[in-house]
Amino acid sequence: MNYKDLDKIKVSSRLDDTIRFAIEEGYSKRAKTKKRGLKKHIAAAAAALIIGTTAFGMAFPTQAKEIPIIGNVFAYLSEYAHGNYAEYKDFSKSLDMACEDKDVKITLNDAIYDGTTVMVTYTLESEKDLGDDIYIRDDLDIKGYFGGMTGSSGIYKVNENTYIGFMRMTMDKVFDELDVRLKFDNITNHKDLDIKGKWAFNFNIKKTDTDILVANKGVTKDGATVKIDKITFTPMSTIIHYSQQVPEEAIKGYFGAYTSLVEVKDDLGNVYSGEGNGGSGTKNLMKFSSTYGKIDKDATKLIITPKVEFEVLGEDGHRIIGPSILKSDEKEVLDYLKQKGTLPKEVFLDDIVIDLK
Template sequence: MKDIYELLNDVDLDENEYKEMEVSEWEKAQIKKTVKRSIKKRKAKRWKKNVVTAAIVTGLSVATFGLTFPTHASNVPIIGDIFRFLDNGRTGLYENYKEYSTEMNLSQESNGIKVTINDAVYDGKTVSLTFSLESDRDLGDDPYLEGNLDILETSGGTGMYHISKVGDSQYVGLITGSTFDGEEKDHVKVKWEIDSILLPTDKNIKGTWDFALALDAPAKDTHIIDQSVEQKGVKVSVGKVSVTPMSLTVYYEQMVSEEIKKKWHAVDVDITIKDDLGNDYSGEGNGGSSDSDNYHINWSKTFEKIDPNATKLIITPHVEMYEYTPENFGGAKVTTEETTEVRIPSKYGKGNEEFVLDDIIVQLK
């Protein structure tokens, strides 16, 4: 499904026609969380030097400057691999991330709550941080740390956040940030500035937990593909794949005919991957961006580590064309003053249509 910005971009809204709805502060926070993680473009902020906690990571070494190295989150139950613990077999993507991450153990404490970054890894596209949290009070089952990963000097991006309670007022979590930039960077500067923790009980705990990191990507092998397949007015082009020691990222583009645009509200393209040895690979999408409309989109998707004996990858595009309905359309505009219902534009395509395009073969060796 498209994110909330993609769903709202082409909506023609009459601001004089709206329906007010009562929503709680927690519900507003959840909408805000979704929107913030879905912004397509934003201005890159300047790198500030007065950040409280900072580290520079080069390969698998860590150096600090002007700081006392923070203490470990010693009271949190020991979980050797937070990546795998939180994934819990859901995708398999994080099976090897711990091996190639750098142990950080950087902590900040504010208002009785200590947040610790445990591990950090950057694969050239996505920054992934595991963290732990200790509190002097119970925060419920699903506290949300208000503050996205800001990958500096990029055009914006998306991310994922997950947290799990592991003890009395003790939590571990994973937060990621993926850039929309088509070109991979070998080195990135990242800020994670948390100014509040949102609770399902409608409470908002204010504080200051600020971190700054500089991360290097591991050595990677990039394969330029430039292969396309087309069917039923939808064209998919795979531009390149990037292989790292712990993952593989595929960059692909979708283009849609004018006839399809007139018929369907939205078109999404996902991809699956297998190799010539019979292995199927799990992955997670990094989102997509578009400079023209919501049909011509540049996507990327990251998959788990590739079998070193594989010589070919088989990439299969899966297309879904669908109608907006109240069930799949995020039709709400929230401001501090009001909540406005968003009208769904009229199209003649009904329900949805799915089909699979021909395979694209990538030679690895």
């Protein structure tokens, strides 16, 4: 995706400040739809794909420069970025693949695939210092896969002339193994740095061991039904797959609806943090997933609190307006909503309790 295309994306108003801050600080947000993937319902699903993408900061915290070794990028991401990757290194595949061009060497360190998301870490070394705030354009393709993909990427300076980075992409189909092609073709700071090159890699990776619990349990409120379809347990993570169904009469007047999991906790009092992997589907039926850390082995129940936000399309036909706008002072937008007669709203549903044992 080119930066000039960003204005074409419909984005929920509740993300306005987040996206503005992310761009200023150098975040890399991406939502990619491959050939033939989600063509039929891309307009309805676009908001969920964007919202579901979690981006890691590239503002290069000073702690990054204090890391003595960079062999375990997962450890850095767990400590200084969003996400819980503490145990990913133990179950990842070591790649140790290098490609050099334009006096820049990129080495792929590790890759891991949990059946939902593939994540790759890498090291970038340059003959000269490229500065603190750099961006690298990347592209990941899976052989034989033509569905939708959402994800995030980031790069951090850790030493003079040395950077670490990652790429994380989620698919809506499960494979036993993947043939991956990952390429980088541009390094820039959007100012005076513009290095065009070719750094391309091909590798195969197998899915980690998984244990699937079919939950098929949901709740309904204000016409919206949220159901926990299944939970995937891997050696290093927990993936919650859930769906949202909103009939036409319940969504009349709204652009669409988007479900997030407000809280995930167990019966021992542990609260789990996670990140959304995006979603796909139609205006009436959407499917999502979110990845969390490992669940306490002694827990017997998982308590999940869902929230559905009903969103309104802005007057310009581009902006998607979420419930957070009602707490803002954007008079023109608020006047438009009053005139339209449909206000965005959020609906907190009852907890969904899943028996683990």
